[in-house]
Amino acid sequence: xxxxxxxxxxxxxxxxxxxxxxxxxxxxxxxxxxxxxxxxxxxxxxxxxxxxxxxxxxx
Amino acid sequence: xxxxxxxxxxxxxxxxxxxxxxxxxxxxxxxxxxxxxxxxxxxxxxxxxxxxxxxxxxxxxxxxxxxxxxxxxxxxxxxxxxxxxxxxxxxxxxxxxxxxxxxxxxxxxxxxxxxxxxxxxxxxxxxxxxxxxxxxxxxxxxxxxxxxxxxxxxxxxxxxxxxxxxxxxxxxxxxxxxxxxxxxxxxxxxxxxxxxxxxxxxxxxxxxxxxxxxxxxxxxxxxxxxxxxxxxxxxxxxxxxxxxxxxxxxxxxxxxxxxxxxxxxxxxxxxxxxxxxxxxxxxxxxxxxxxxxxxxxxxxxxxxxxxxxxxxxxxxxxxxxxxxxxxxxxxxxxxxxxxxxxxxxxxxxxxxxxxxxxxxxxxxxxxxxxxxxxxxxxxxxxxxxxxxxxxxxxxxxxxxxxxxxxxxxxxxxxxxxxxxxxxxxxxxxxxxxxxxxxxxxxxxxxxxxxxxxxxxxxxxxxxxxxxxxxxxxxxxxxxxxxxxxxxxxxxxxxxxxxxxxxxxxxxxxxxxxxxxxxxxxxxxxxxxxxxxxxxxxxxxxxxxxxxxxxxxxxxxxxxxxxxxxxxxxxxxxxxxxxxxxxxxxxxxxxxxxxxxxxxxxxxxxxxxxxxxxxxxxxxxxxxxxxxxxxxxxxxxxxxxxxxxxxxxxxxxxxxxxxxxxxxxxxxxxxxxxxxxxxxxxxxxxxxxxxxxxxxxxxxxxxxxxxxxxxxxxxxxxxxxxxxxxxxxxxxxxxxxx
Numbered sequence: 001x002x003x004x005x006x007x008x009x010x011x012x013x014x015x016x017x018x019x020x021x022x023x024x025x026x027x028x029x030x031x032x033x034x035x036x037x038x039x040x041x042x043x044x045x046x047x048x049x050x051x052x053x054x055x056x057x058x059x
Numbered sequence: 060x061x062x063x064x065x066x067x068x069x070x071x072x073x074x075x076x077x078x079x080x081x082x083x084x085x086x087x088x089x090x091x092x093x094x095x096x097x098x099x100x101x102x103x104x105x106x107x108x109x110x111x112x113x114x115x116x117x118x119x120x121x122x123x124x125x126x127x128x129x130x131x132x133x134x135x136x137x138x139x140x141x142x143x144x145x146x147x148x149x150x151x152x153x154x155x156x157x158x159x160x161x162x163x164x165x166x167x168x169x170x171x172x173x174x175x176x177x178x179x180x181x182x183x184x185x186x187x188x189x190x191x192x193x194x195x196x197x198x199x200x201x202x203x204x205x206x207x208x209x210x211x212x213x214x215x216x217x218x219x220x221x222x223x224x225x226x227x228x229x230x231x232x233x234x235x236x237x238x239x240x241x242x243x244x245x246x247x248x249x250x251x252x253x254x255x256x257x258x259x260x261x262x263x264x265x266x267x268x269x270x271x272x273x274x275x276x277x278x279x280x281x282x283x284x285x286x287x288x289x290x291x292x293x294x295x296x297x298x299x300x301x302x303x304x305x306x307x308x309x310x311x312x313x314x315x316x317x318x319x320x321x322x323x324x325x326x327x328x329x330x331x332x333x334x335x336x337x338x339x340x341x342x343x344x345x346x347x348x349x350x351x352x353x354x355x356x357x358x359x360x361x362x363x364x365x366x367x368x369x370x371x372x373x374x375x376x377x378x379x380x381x382x383x384x385x386x387x388x389x390x391x392x393x394x395x396x397x398x399x400x401x402x403x404x405x406x407x408x409x410x411x412x413x414x415x416x417x418x419x420x421x422x423x424x425x426x427x428x429x430x431x432x433x434x435x436x437x438x439x440x441x442x443x444x445x446x447x448x449x450x451x452x453x454x455x456x457x458x459x460x461x462x463x464x465x466x467x468x469x470x471x472x473x474x475x476x477x478x479x480x481x482x483x484x485x486x487x488x489x490x491x492x493x494x495x496x497x498x499x500x501x502x503x504x505x506x507x508x509x510x511x512x513x514x515x516x517x518x519x520x521x522x523x524x525x526x527x528x529x530x531x532x533x534x535x536x537x538x539x540x541x542x543x544x545x546x547x548x549x550x551x552x553x554x555x556x557x558x559x560x561x562x563x564x565x566x567x568x569x570x571x572x573x574x575x576x577x578x579x580x581x582x583x584x585x586x587x588x589x590x591x592x593x594x595x596x597x598x599x600x601x602x603x604x605x606x607x608x609x610x611x612x613x614x615x616x617x618x619x620x621x622x623x624x625x626x627x628x629x630x631x632x633x634x635x636x637x638x639x640x641x642x643x644x645x646x647x648x649x650x651x652x653x654x655x656x657x658x659x660x661x662x663x664x665x666x667x668x669x670x671x672x673x674x675x676x677x678x679x680x681x682x683x684x685x686x687x688x689x690x691x692x693x694x695x696x697x698x699x700x701x702x703x704x705x706x707x708x709x710x711x712x713x714x715x716x717x718x719x720x721x722x723x724x725x726x727x728x729x730x731x732x733x734x735x736x737x738x739x740x741x742x743x744x745x746x747x748x749x750x751x752x753x754x755x756x757x758x759x760x761x762x763x764x765x766x767x768x769x770x771x772x773x774x775x776x777x778x779x780x781x782x783x784x785x786x787x788x789x790x791x792x793x794x795x796x
Binding site: 011015025027028031040047050053054055 | 184185186187189191192194195196197198199202203204205206207208275279282286318319320323324325326327330380381384385389392393396443447449450452453456457588589592593595596599654658
């Protein structure tokens with residue numbers, strides 16, 4: 001039971017992190033092999049947002 | 060049929076073909092061989108005979124429960140029914156549809172193959188393409204498709220009663236909306252995440268691609284106008300609501316600065332702080348509304364608010380994305396998901412009775428919320444709750460790039476739309492738990508109900524829905540508003556219904572005002588995000604189109620082009636918004652059907668693309684999967700569009716409305732001071748008719764173009780080349796997905 005709840009919590013947190021781009025940022029850091037920093041976040045988020053907001057948001 | 064497909068040939072072997080950079084990770088030759096001969100996914104029902112029998116019995120029981128639930132809803136006429144009937148019926152049917160229809164499409168029509176590497180695996184780049192846990196993709200996709208449409212549409216359609224809208228939300232989603240989302244997701248996934256426009260160009264022809272782009276741009280304009288109208292009507296003469304929404308802007312800017320300079324990358328933490336501040340602003344709004352000094356500062360007419368929203372749209376779309384749009388987008392998405400969960404829990408906890416009858420007298424087309432008969436306008440109005448063309452843009456956007464296994468497309472594509480449909484059911488419940496008299500008092504414009512609260516109450520009572528001005532005044536006081544009459548647009552009545560449900564969790568009337576403004580804040584927050592993001596997207600699309608005429612206009616870093624195109628996009632939706640707030644019939648009567656028609660026509664385009672691809676995949680015998688919803692959509696939208704253009708009833712037909720106004724001027728029935736305004740209304744009615752004509756022409760072009768391709772393939776005089784990416788055997792291990 002507890003392990004299922006933990007699994008559910010892990011998935012919910014995963015969804016929130018995916019929506020909040022935190023997972024994507026972690027992947028970005030892993031791919032570049034660098035630690036988190038202001039400069040890396042800026043680099044990541046500017047590229048991410050540029051592409052994200054070129055697509056229509058749903059109604 | 061003289062068809063050649065890369066797919067059939069390539070499916071026979073695992074040899075990677077093509078030019079994409081493929082990353083092979085970790086699997087041994089023996090493992091690969093094993094995967095070639097043994098399906099990775101166990102087929103359902105592969106347990107013992109007893110288990111299989113129990114499963115079958117369970118599904119049979121669920122189907123019976125769904126059927127009984129629907130019968131209970133449909134056959135009840137005299138008593139109020141409990142909202143749980145709708146919940147039980149819809150959930151049973153959703154589960155049955157998923158288990159049988161979605162799985163049938165998955166297995167027989169699309170033949171999803173878990174041995175096939177998805178673009179997320181083949182093109183993995185750590186940014187867009189990344190194999191992701193299916194439930195995370197499900198949540199991400201649902202967050203992307205959930206907008207104001209499934210909340211506002213059912214709320215407006217409740218004027219017909221709860222039955223017509225509820226039936227269409229359930230049936231339309233199971234047989235139409237979910238199928239569209241699922242098939243388009245599958246098609247995009249097999250094409251490296253290509254967009255709907257790209258697929259239309261490749262599979263149907265160049266004309267299809269251009270038409271899809273122009274249609275989306277036009278829909279964006281109407282969409283932005285109508286959602287802005289919803290916000291404006293909700294905030295007009297409401298200092299509490301206006302203060303709260305104004306406060307979200309500095310809060311979002313603070314979040315942007317926090318993320319950029321204080322705690323980079325901590326989006327969840329930053330959003331939690333933003334949420335706490337927004338909740339504080341709701342309490343602040345109450346203090347403002349109760350302050351004789353501050354209340355007038357935040358009290359604006361609809362026209363003033365419309366001008367502010369237009370100015371906001373222009374400025375916000377010019378600001379750096381990280382400063383306002385992105386942080387508010389994060390916040391509004393989290394709040395949206397949280398409210399959906401809260402509403403579900405609230406309904407299950409409160410189990411409220413529906414006060415609205417199963418159907419009302421307004422099925423004859425004389426409804427005050429919007430004009431038009433149940434057919435076709437119920438379907439046009441529900442729109443996103445059952446089928447949404449916009450979902451095809453999301454299903455061919457980010458989502459296909461995250462899917463790790465082909466079989467995950469079923470829960471993500473079909474399942475997410477079922478959940479969206481369930482949100483629409485909850486919105487229908489929220490609207491129908493209101494006393495019908497209150498519902499119509501809130502949603503009827505002054506031009507129909509009467510110019511004073513007393514007159515409006517008398518008119519609505521005469522329709523058979525008793526309400527009195529004193530009761531409405533008392534309710535308005537409970538929720539901290541000056542009045543609740545003429546609050547058209549759907550948002551205020553939805554907020555009232557939600558507040559009614561939430562307040563049953565504790566606090567009663569004392570907390571009604573907080574929940575009402577919480578719901579208004581939630582709706583306005585993500586609508587303003589749509590306005591900001593939509594204006595940007597519209598500008599990019601326009602620049603893309605105009606770049607073919609004058610190259611610098613296509614450059615996104617050429618400021619004159621950026622400012623000019625932004626102004627053009629804002630000016631376009633701003634014009635329709637202004638037209639809406641000045642409309643004596645409430646604006647929604649005109650704009651929501653236009654939006655619904657446009658949205659459903661976009662769904663028709665998506666289903667044309669899907670049908671073409673299925674045909675090219677030699678699935679002619681299963682074409683009814685897409686042709687059934689496509690035929691229905693074409694019948695509904697063409698009928699609605701033609702009625703909006705040519706109906707003799709001025710409240711329905713744009714041209715009839717223009718003729719009536721021209722006649723009034725000619726007969727001298729319009730005061731001299733109002734002639735200019737009336738002439739503007741005539742022009743607007745003709746413009747709206749023109750927009751409908753353009754929509755019909757655009758979609759006719761793509762339907763005819765598609766039909767030409769279909770007939771060619773079926774007759775054997777056209778190549779049926781599918782443009783799928785080549786088959787590559789997956790190297791992902793079970794623990795990676």
